[in-house]
Amino acid sequence: MTWTEKYRPKKFEDIKGQDLAVDKIKSFAKYFGTGKKALILHGPPGTGKTTLAFVIAHETNSEIFELNASDIRNKIKLHDVLRPVMEQQSLSKKGKIILVDEVDGISGYYDKGGVQELVRLIELTSYPVIITANDVWHKKLSPLRKKSELVQLKEVSYNIIKDVMINILRKEGQFIDQSTLTRVAIKAKGDIRAAVNDLQTLSQMGEPSLAVLEERDKETDIFNALRIIFKGKPTNETLKVFDSVKMSIDEILLWMEENIPAEYQGEELARAYDLLSKADVFKGRIYKQQYWRFLVYENIFLSYGISSAKKTPKTGFTSYKKPTRILKIWLNNQRTAKKKSISQKYAKYVHVGTKRAMHDFPIIKQIINSNLSIQKELKLTDEEIEYVRN
Ligand SMILES: Nc1ncnc2c1ncn2[C@@H]1O[C@H](COP(=O)(O)OP(=O)(O)OP(=O)(O)O)[C@@H](O)[C@H]1O
Ligand SMILES: [Mg+2]
Structure with a gap:
């Protein structure tokens, strides 16, 4: 069992760092029926939104009836959704709370009147509705905000x-x-x-070791980026998804290449590979001509471009893969590239050919390693020095 589940708060007093929000929620629960029927808990990830919804249920002796995106979008007749709730009521004495978790998380709520349906649900039902959201200020959520009590959860210190x-x-x-x-x-x-x-x-x-954690974060970030690109509609946000991924654009390109077939088929697949190849063309020009400006275009093709290869947003879970084989080749090339650049510097310095220096590299490595002043003399970069050390 994960510790987040094992130690998920059950009572208000277990919720840490959200005193203001908890007070507001208590008063919403106490005066329910006199004010707004819905409560939106909003704020950054991992601050207790979903947990609080269950705590409220626990503290008010209620059951949670959870509705997901497709429940609301597809069951246009709200009665289909509401009837089971009504019928269940006769079976137990417990109250009911309708929970709509992560209203902004999955693309789809924003489309096809999903928000409108949710507003209708709030109007029709006699049960409290709790909604959670990361970003409640999205303009499409405006009708929902009007119907609801807003409670903000804060990043915990x-x-x-x-x-x-x-x-x-x-x-x-x-x-x-x-x-x-x-x-x-x-x-x-x-x-x-x-x-x-x-x-x-x-x-x-x-x-x-924190280093291991950082490596794992890097992977979480790229997985998120892939999900946003492959699943969602291309938007201005899509252009920025790689900003938070601590990887070089070259490495990102490998991840895209590896995972395109996991998500796209047929025409989409062809379009996506075409866009990937365009990104690769820019990559080539950047390297050959040192046109760093082209990085922008490489990024656009990889993010927005590949995202737009599909006709409609996708749902469901896809397990993305780490591009191990290609990554190994790439890392190896990177290594050879360093070996070559160091050899070139050395060869120039001692007036031998680069080939010769490459051949004698193990000895050269030892020489460079044993003497800091040689490293300076050869003007080795930090990465090159690190390479010689290992
Ligand atoms: N305020 C808090 N006090 C104590 N534990 C917390 C708190 N917030 C989060 N946690 C811990 O983090 C876990 C995840 O919290 P929760 O699922 O409520 O986050 P969330 O706000 O719904 O995040 P998301 O936006 O990603 O859905 C909980 O199981 C609990 O272990
Ligand atoms: Mg949550």
């Missing part, structure tokens, strides 16, 4: 996150040093889920 982590460690009977905990708490940037997940990973390592 790192010292509170640290307390939550220490609490969990105590219950698990485990120990991790303070400075590592502080760094994990800061790295989480207000997201308790991220911190608790990191904590669990660290606790399973013999020697807690």
